Amino acid sequence: MKKLSLTLNLWQQEASSLPDDEKELLEKARAQASTAYAPYSAFGVGAALLLANGEIVAASNQENSAFPSGMCAERVALQYAGARYPGVPVKKLVIAVKSERKTADAVYAPCGGCRQVMSETEYRQNQEPMEIIFEGPGENVTRCTGISELMPFTFKLNNKS
Numbered sequence: 001m002k003k004l005s006l007t008l009n010l011w012q013q014e015a016s017s018l019p020d021d022e023k024e025l026l027e028k029a030r031a032q033a034s035t036a037y038a039p040y041s042a043f044g045v046g047a048a049l050l051l052a053n054g055e056i057v058a059a060s061n062q063e064n065s066a067f068p069s070g071m072c073a074e075r076v077a078l079q080y081a082g083a084r085y086p087g088v089p090v091k092k093l094v095i096a097v098k099s100e101r102k103t104a105d106a107v108y109a110p111c112g113g114c115r116q117v118m119s120e121t122e123y124r125q126n127q128e129p130m131e132i133i134f135e136g137p138g139e140n141v142t143r144c145t146g147i148s149e150l151m152p153f154t155f156k157l158n159n160k161s
């Protein structure tokens with residue numbers, strides 16, 4: 001048996017030190033987190049995408065008492081972008097959280113279902129990776145380039161890379 005090791009490349013920086021375009025996306029994601037319908041989790045999430053054509057798409061999570069009928073903010077934004085702007089790559093995805101349950105020591109990374117949708121999005125855009133930026137810890141953001149940094153073994157139809 002051979003042990004395999006993975007190295008993931010994630011970076012953290014103060015949110016205040018983001019470039020202006022990413023600050024704008026973070027502000028839009030935070031504004032969307034305030035519009036979340038989250039009566040069950042009390043955890044509002046907002047997502048903002050920058051598309052290659054310069055358009056910004058933003059969305060919030062929408063829960064439903066008939067689980068799993070609700071949708072995460074990331075999936076709402078990515079799937080709307082895919083429907084509204086087919087063939088236009090996603091360059092950046094910024095995720096924000098608004099909740100009384102939010103703590104300073106946590107990193108708020110996307111869930112597994114959202115990671116799979118991100119993987120499919122990159123697959124649809126010919127493997128072109130997107131910048132993924134999410135909140136935490138504290139006043140920092142964590143970032144990576146491409147979903148493979150968050151989910152190294154993604155599922156793809158016919159196992160094509």
